[in-house]
Amino acid sequence: MNTKDIYEMRTVVAAVFLGIFSIFVLKALTSFEIIPGVSYVYNLQGPSIAPNMITVILFDWRGYDTLGEAFILITAVFTTGILFGRGVLGGDVKVRDTAATRQPSVVQKVFAAPLVFIIVAFGIVITLGGHITPGGGFQGGSVIATAFFLSVVVFGLRKNVFSLSHRSLETFEGVGALIYLCLGLAGLGLSGYYLYNVGADFYPGLGVAQWAVNLLSYPDATNAGIIPYLNIGIALKVLSGFCTIITVLMGAEKK
Amino acid sequence: MNPFGVLVIGAVIGAVLGLSVTSEFFNRKTYVTILGVAVLIDVLMGSYPFYTWDLSVELPVSGVYLAALIGMLAGKAAGGR
Numbered sequence: 001m002n003t004k005d006i007y008e009m010r011t012v013v014a015a016v017f018l019g020i021f022s023i024f025v026l027k028a029l030t031s032f033e034i035i036p037g038v039s040y041v042y043n044l045q046g047p048s049i050a051p052n053m054i055t056v057i058l059f060d061w062r063g064y065d066t067l068g069e070a071f072i073l074i075t076a077v078f079t080t081g082i083l084f085g086r087g088v089l090g091g092d093v094k095v096r097d098t099a100a101t102r103q104p105s106v107v108q109k110v111f112a113a114p115l116v117f118i119i120v121a122f123g124i125v126i127t128l129g130g131h132i133t134p135g136g137g138f139q140g141g142s143v144i145a146t147a148f149f150l151s152v153v154v155f156g157l158r159k160n161v162f163s164l165s166h167r168s169l170e171t172f173e174g175v176g177a178l179i180y181l182c183l184g185l186a187g188l189g190l191s192g193y194y195l196y197n198v199g200a201d202f203y204p205g206l207g208v209a210q211w212a213v214n215l216l217s218y219p220d221a222t223n224a225g226i227i228p229y230l231n232i233g234i235a236l237k238v239l240s241g242f243c244t245i246i247t248v249l250m251g252a253e254k255k
Numbered sequence: 256m257n258p259f260g261v262l263v264i265g266a267v268i269g270a271v272l273g274l275s276v277t278s279e280f281f282n283r284k285t286y287v288t289i290l291g292v293a294v295l296i297d298v299l300m301g302s303y304p305f306y307t308w309d310l311s312v313e314l315p316v317s318g319v320y321l322a323a324l325i326g327m328l329a330g331k332a333a334g335g336r
Contacts, residue, residue, distance in 0.1 A: 113280045114289045117327055118296065124268050124323035128261050129304020144272070155280070164275050228261070232268070 024188075063195035066234060067180065069138065073241040085248035104154045112154040116162045119147040123235070130231040137234025144235065145242035157250045164243050172240040179233030183226045197225040258306045265319045266326030273330025286328075293324050 104112070126133075127140025151162040187196030300317040308314055 109280070113285050114292060116276065117289045117324060118292060120272055120327060121269065121293065121320050121323040122296075124265050124272075125300075125304060125317060125320045127268075128265055128319050129306075132306070133304045135304065159277070159279065161277055161280050162272075162275060163277050168275060228264075232264070 024194075063184075063230070066138065066230075067184075067195070070177075070180070070234065070237050073238060077241050077244050080245045080248050085251070108154045112150055113161050116147045116151055119150070120144050120162075123147070127231050127235040128228060131227040137231035138238050140231065141235035141238030142242060144239045145246075148239075148243045149246055152246055152250055157247065166244075166247070169240040169244050169247075172236045173244075176233045176236030176238075176240065179229060180237070183230055183233070186226070195230075197227065257308050257310075261306060262318055262322040265322040266329070269323040269326025270330035270333070273327035273332075274334045276327070276331045278331070281331075289324075289328075293320070297321055 123140045123143035123146075125140075126135035126143055127137055130136030130140065148162050148164055151160040155161060183198075184195040187198050188194045190196070190198050297316045297320050300320060302314050303317050304319065306319070
């Protein structure tokens with residue numbers, strides 16, 4: 001199988017998924033019904049199921065909001081790429097290296113490398129604690145991206161401490177989107193609501209098999225369901241989005 | 256039930272990101288600085304983000320932070336550029 005076949009197959013798969021997505025969108029538009037919150041059961045029982053009200057509000061009310069923010073970020077990345085990144089990511093033009101024009105000072109050199117580790121670890125903590133503290137995937141991903149910013153600003157784009165390649169960023173972006181999509185579809189399939197917090201509770205009366213309820217039902221009252229995994233997906237998306245933007249901006253040449 | 260899973264996930268994410276760290280700018284002093292500052296930060300963070308552990312005493316440090324940092328160091332050692 002040559003590269004052309006792979007590209008054609010990828011186009012077909014993308015078209016199929018776009019078709020499936022379009023069917024769901026059309027179905028949602030034709031049977032649009034406003035329900036206060038996402039689930040009245042969850043609104044009533046939320047604080048006793050989720051660890052606290054932060055969790056209830058953050059994702060059962062704002063799961064779609066986060067999805068919209070992710071789309072805004074994607075749009076921002078596209079726009080930045082179109083305006084400034086012609087050929088930068090594809091390697092068609094010579095990427096400008098800022099380190100070549102301005103060498104980092106000793107203080108910058110000494111502190112940047114340890115700071116990358118410390119900042120990234122802190123970003124991971126914020127991501128993984130997003131369901132029980134005022135953190136989350138967006139914030140955690142942004143913090144991790146600052147480590148990349150720091151590295152790029154101090155050492156330049158080509159040779160820096162935290163060297164995320166375009167291929168890595170593509171992978172992070174894809175995996176993050178896939179996590180969000182799959183968990184949203186799991187909620188849709190098992191409860192009838194896209195992004196429903198499967199695992200924390202089940203929407204009653206939808207004919208979900210008892211074995212599935214038992215499989216995804218947790219005895220721990222503080223279980224947050226899919227929220228931590230959504231946070232991981234969002235963190236990966238935000239990280240890759242911001243890093244792509246900074247890569248494009250740093251590599252852009254003034255004509 | 257102790258949340259060991261979050262430590263594993265933190266270490267895995269750290270390891271994946273650690274693979275992208277280049278070795279050129281690191282020496283023994285850098286590692287000592289990282290560990291020293293990380294332990295200090297870890298102690299100051301306390302038990303943040305407040306996972307519930309079935310232990311008789313509350314953990315004085317953030318286990319997730321330590322796991323993520325160890326994961327990064329392991330990832331860098333395993334495949335850092």
